[in-house]
Amino acid sequence: MTYAGEPPVAQPQGAAAASHDRDAPGDRIETDAVIVGAGPVGLFQVFELGLLEVKVHVIDSLSYPGGQCIELYPDKPIYDIPAVPMCTGRELTENLLKQIEPFGATFHFGQEVTQVERQPDGRFHVETARGTRFLARTIFVAGGVGAFQPRQLRVDGIDKFEDTQLFYRVKDPAQFAGKNLVMIGGGDSALDWSLNFAGGVRGDSPYKAESVILIHRRDGFTAAPASVARMREMCDAYQMQFMVGQATGFEERDGRLAHLRVTGSDGVTRLVPLDMLLVFFGLSPKLGPIAEWGLALDRKQIVVNTETFETSVPGVFAIGDVNTYPGKKKLILSGFHEAALAAFGAAPYIFPDKRVLLQYTTTSPKLHKVLGVETPVFD
Amino acid sequence: MTHVVLESCIRCKYTDCVDVCPVDCFREGPNMLAIDPDECIDCAVCIPECPVNAIVPEEDVPGDQQHMIKLNAELAPRWPSITRRKSPPPDADEWKDRRGKLSELIR
Numbered sequence: 001m002t003y004a005g006e007p008p009v010a011q012p013q014g015a016a017a018a019s020h021d022r023d024a025p026g027d028r029i030e031t032d033a034v035i036v037g038a039g040p041v042g043l044f045q046v047f048e049l050g051l052l053e054v055k056v057h058v059i060d061s062l063s064y065p066g067g068q069c070i071e072l073y074p075d076k077p078i079y080d081i082p083a084v085p086m087c088t089g090r091e092l093t094e095n096l097l098k099q100i101e102p103f104g105a106t107f108h109f110g111q112e113v114t115q116v117e118r119q120p121d122g123r124f125h126v127e128t129a130r131g132t133r134f135l136a137r138t139i140f141v142a143g144g145v146g147a148f149q150p151r152q153l154r155v156d157g158i159d160k161f162e163d164t165q166l167f168y169r170v171k172d173p174a175q176f177a178g179k180n181l182v183m184i185g186g187g188d189s190a191l192d193w194s195l196n197f198a199g200g201v202r203g204d205s206p207y208k209a210e211s212v213i214l215i216h217r218r219d220g221f222t223a224a225p226a227s228v229a230r231m232r233e234m235c236d237a238y239q240m241q242f243m244v245g246q247a248t249g250f251e252e253r254d255g256r257l258a259h260l261r262v263t264g265s266d267g268v269t270r271l272v273p274l275d276m277l278l279v280f281f282g283l284s285p286k287l288g289p290i291a292e293w294g295l296a297l298d299r300k301q302i303v304v305n306t307e308t309f310e311t312s313v314p315g316v317f318a319i320g321d322v323n324t325y326p327g328k329k330k331l332i333l334s335g336f337h338e339a340a341l342a343a344f345g346a347a348p349y350i351f352p353d354k355r356v357l358l359q360y361t362t363t364s365p366k367l368h369k370v371l372g373v374e375t376p377v378f379d
Numbered sequence: 380m381t382h383v384v385l386e387s388c389i390r391c392k393y394t395d396c397v398d399v400c401p402v403d404c405f406r407e408g409p410n411m412l413a414i415d416p417d418e419c420i421d422c423a424v425c426i427p428e429c430p431v432n433a434i435v436p437e438e439d440v441p442g443d444q445q446h447m448i449k450l451n452a453e454l455a456p457r458w459p460s461i462t463r464r465k466s467p468p469p470d471a472d473e474w475k476d477r478r479g480k481l482s483e484l485i486r
Contacts, residue, residue, distance in 0.1 A: 145424065151399070152398070154464045285401045299418065299419075300420055321422065330421060
């Protein structure tokens with residue numbers, strides 16, 4: 001995971017890739033379908049709805065597609081995708097993005113759905129934390145095990161400095177320029193931002209801090225080896241410092257976070273002065289508001305029927321890890337199946353006057369047109 | 380199905396797992412954690428967090444640890460919820476490689 005460098009996977013191609021930056025609050029987007037969650041199952045839902053010629057909007061709390069596949073196991077091999085003997089979470093995501101390219105889905109990244117409300121006309125008002133609003137005929141909840149949130153620093157009482165001196169992500173790098181920074185973590189985000197604030201890999205960062213101290217609990221990193229090597233060079237050149245240790249407390253002066261207490265592997269606790277503290281412990285999922293949308297739940301998972309994967313609320317479907325039914329297995333391949341049936345289940349809401357028939361991508365000229373491919377000639 | 384905390388947790392209780400649980404299903408005993416089987420959604424996110432590999436899905440509980448399935452179910456409702464990581468016991472590292480710690484369990 002990285003916020004500083006390149007996105008971890010290619011951004012959706014061919015999609016009207018709305019980034020969260022472009023979402024202006026105010027205009028309500030009218031759509032046939034909103035998919036909540038851009039993990040593998042949410043992405044495949046785009047495909048299945050696409051074949052039925054339904055255009056969709058996809059919302060995800062992460063800034064990029066892939067869900068658990070990208071956030072939890074981007075480079076671990078997956079062996080149980082039918083007809084794909086082995087692929088990584090990243091490859092699966094990239095292949096799905098390629099597969100859904102013809103359908104021009106609009107992605108709304110970096111925002112969590114906060115509100116789902118049924119309107120008098122049967123449609124749904126959907127709103128995100130950034131104020132993007134939708135009026136949707138159907139909703140597909142592909143929320144996995146929840147929205148990914150930054151893992152918190154566990155030091156009693158330090159929470160009160162969040163967003164003033166304690167940060168879990170860099171939204172505006174300029175706010176850290178010229179400051180004395182302490183960074184905690186051993187992954188790509190921690191290393192990339194440390195290098196950036198220490199002057200940049202090529203010494204040309206516009207956001208150079210006054211000082212940078214990187215703290216990690218051990219002298220071993222999950223970040224890219226090149227970044228680690230560069231960090232060591234910069235330490236040798238006195239451009240930044242690295243300490244092995246864990247934050248165990250803090251000292252306050254005039255209501256400000258003045259020092260962090262860092263206990264080293266030698267058992268000695270040192271006081272580290274700072275202006276700003278940046279913590280990069282990665283992300284973990286929290287089920288959060290999905291549990292409060294008024295859908296019938298069983299053990300915090302959404303109850304669906306196995307014919308259409310519709311929830312207790314007509315027009316709202318739930319697919320993938322977020323749902324439950326007798327015999328449910330949390331497998332990506334099950335989610336794909338669920339997406340196909342959910343698309344057909346939703347058709348009566350989207351096309352009330354049309355009979356939607358199953359067609360095959362091998363033989364249907366109509367589907368070939370939808371997919372933007374040539375119809376093969378059979379000898 | 381549920382996930383199960385095995386004997387390895389006893390006297391170690393590193394608590395890394397509780398931070399990542401999306402549904403807050405961990406319960407804290409005096410020297411061990413338990414998973415509430417009525418709350419766990421089998422997402423498996425906690426498994427790689429445990430430094431002593433104490434968490435497994437119910438189906439993968441080894442033969443000599445089968446009693447832990449029942450013990451998690453029995454202890455979880457009695458113990459308070461834990462949702463934030465805390466420091467492990469000071470001697471946790473000394474206990475992490477020991478086997479057969481059931482007699483050490485404080486209920």
